[in-house]
Amino acid sequence: MNHDPRLTRLDAFRLKVNNPQGIATTLFASDDVPVEANAVSELLEMLTLQESVEAFADALPESFDEAPGIEQVALTPDFHKARGVPVGTVLATRGFVVPQAIGSDINCGMRLHLTGLDAETILSKREELDTTFRHLYFEGGRNIPMTGTQRRALFTEGITGLLNTVPKSQDEGTWALFHDLPIADELGRIDHQGSPKAERVFALDDFIGQPGTLSRDNQIGSIGGGNHFVEVQRVEKILDGTTAHAWGIKPGMVTVMVHTGSVGIGHLCGNYYRDVVRQLYPATLKHPANGIFLLPEGERFRAEAALFWDAFHNAASFAFANRMFLALIALRGLFTVCGESESSLLYDAPHNYLWREASGQVLHRKGACPARGYETMAGTEFAYTGEPVLVPGSMGTSSFLLAGRGNPESLSSASHGAGRALSRGDALHGHEAEFQAFLERFRIVTPTDLRRQDVKSRRDIVEKKLDEIRQEAPYAFKGIGPIVETLHGAQIAQPVAELTPLMTIKG
Helix, strand or coil: CCCCCCEEEEECCEEEECCCCCCCEEEECCCCCCCCHHHHHHHHHHCCHHHHHHHHHHHCHHHCCCCCEEEEEEEEEEEEEEECEEEEEEEEEECEECHHHHCCCCCCEEEEEEEEEEHHHHHHCHHHHHHHHHHHHHCCCCCCCECHHHHHHHHHHHHHHHHHHCCCCCCCCCHHHHHHCCCHHHHHHEHHHHCCCCCCCCCCHHHHCCCCCCECCCCCCCCCCCCCEEEEEEEEEECCHHHHHHHCCCCCEEEEEEEECCHHHHHHHHHHHHHHHHHHCCCCCCCCCCCCCCEECCHHHHHHHHHHHHHHHHHHHHHHHHHHHHHHHHHHHHHHHHCCCCEEEEEEEECEEEEECCCCCEEEEECEEECCCCCCCCCCCCCCCCCEEEECCCCCCCEEEEEECCCHHHCCEEECCCCECCCHHHHCCCCHHHHHHHHHHCCEECCCCCCCHHHHCCHHHHHHHHHHHHCCCHHHECCHHHHHHHHHHCCCEEEEEEEEEEEEECC
């Protein structure tokens, strides 16, 4: 039970965050969802951004096209401390953007594919799949060559850019499946159709390469570290038969879930822009104590804002393509070992992103995914169900598929996972019996093959890899059950299906 005096319980699933700025701020958490006191402290420090905005507007009023301010804040049940802006924060602003409020891994998000494979086949072939996946992801098997022209099209037009520039004759490696699957027909199942537009490419010319020369890079098709993964799952339980039927979800079905973002590309763009907004802050003002700076959307800094949006869309486009390729690589491995099967994309949505609403409001979601309802999804395949919401559990535990309900108090936003209960440092200590039991029952594919005898003899290598796994083990995270119960009880999203892991691939 939460007893933080800075929080006032409104009902079984909502807490008001009391703050001096008077900003409408709602935390969605039942009594079964632990709330970190240090996350609340970080949030309250973040909200002093309103004072920075007002001081900026007084010092340089021509920097804004309209009166700027924070209009609303929603906090998802996986709310926890980060660096300046807590994970699980949804920030609605007017007149300015806060690059730090989406983090450096721009367009980190989730993707889910459905297949015609059965779980028993996967379980019977896990040893072979382990070897195949390790080769494909970590031992040179990705094989996604691109020309400079194609990479530039990717950065400026996203997945649409690749569809327009990669000929069917270019079918080496992962490109063969790219051409075989109905990528173009499924763009409507991706937020922004996986193709946010940019006028130029920011600081990536060396990475892009020569226009007509094929080359490979180490970024596209990379999982990244931390809690990112590719997972082969089984549909364990149907929770909403009508919506599951509409989406083609069946009990026992094998699915592929991907969680990653723009990896090194996003960090380049995000770190650069944090430096830019710091330099834009009026020299007459003391820098904000919370270290959070803003980008005004007005005439004075129009050029800087235009460059920001281009750099943001460059990284976002890369992330959409990266998730697509990671899923294609998983399907390559499954089809190679288990035989060809049908496959379709259900949905792909970001949880570190900016959305400009029709009202002119800018929504910042950091570690929070969109959960839009019928009205907002009108004109899409999900007009009668609400938006698919992917909420993964911790490694080795269930994930959940839900349907968004467009709750205005949550800013149509839901959790992007279970949320950490222990810091990565704290997760390294204790819980040894629980960790060993987890390793025995669960299959994890990593770049280091812990099955090899020569690797087993190198305790330094083994312990380093095990420490990385310990940081993401189930005991380091909040329970997924109370998270989903809160999303359901607060009418943020309707549970549709429970997915359990068969194999997880970690970078």
